[in-house]
Amino acid sequence: MPHPLFNNLDGLTTVSAGLFAGTAFYMSTQEVPAMRDLGLDENWRFFPYMYHRAFIAQGSLCSLAGVGSITHALRIINSDFDRKLWLGVGATFLAVLPYTFIVMVPTNNAICEDSKRVTEGGQSRFETGRRREMLETWSYMHLVRTIGSCVAFGVMVYGLARHGHLVFKQ
Known part of the structure; x- marks a missing residue:
């Protein structure tokens, strides 16, 4: 008899994926534009606080969604489509x-690192235009994660809807 966790792995991983994708969506569509509105200096100072708080939570949710989904897939025995x-x-x-x-x-x-230097009273190593460019580059890199995770989350929800006919390894 499998552990009850395995019988609920699809739900647990989907919740983790939804939290990851939802947080990424919020950051890309709300937080980044709001920080742009505050101006470059505030955005530069705020970035490390946002990044350090999100890093552990997002990494944990993403890992759980990935490993849990693969573990769930390996238990499906009657549907190649669903396993894939x-x-x-x-x-x-x-x-x-x-x-x-x-x-x-x-x-x-x-x-x-540069934000810390500036916060401690030092000069930025980067010109204003370069700082703005770095923050914009980060926002586009983050958008890639947002789109990928939102699409994958949507596919997981679709996968949950198909579960009525699946048979799992015991």
């Missing part, structure tokens, strides 16, 4: 992790 659907969304969420570390973290770190 859950493997695909799991791979999408897991792909966010290396994308974040390889593509985004260098920009994140540069902004955070």
Whole structure:
């Protein structure tokens, strides 16, 4: 008899994915534009606070959504389509992790380190135009994560709707 967690893995991973995608959507559509409206200096100072608070929560939710989806997929025995659907969304969420570390973290770190320097009374290493460009670049990189996670979450919801006919490994 499988552990009750396995019988509810699809729901748990979908909730994790929804929280990740919803947070990413909020950041891309509300938080980033609001920070632009406050101006470059405030946006530059705020970025490290936002980034450090989101990093652990978003990484945990993304990991749970990815690993949970793949684990769920491996339990499906009567439908190649559904197994591939859950493997695909799991791979999408897991792909966010290396994308974040390889593509985004260098920009994140540069902004955070320079912001700290400015907050402590030092001069920025970057000209105004370059700071604005770095924040815009970050927002576009984040938008990639937002779109990918929102699409994957939608596919998970579709996958849940199809569960009535699935048979799972015991």
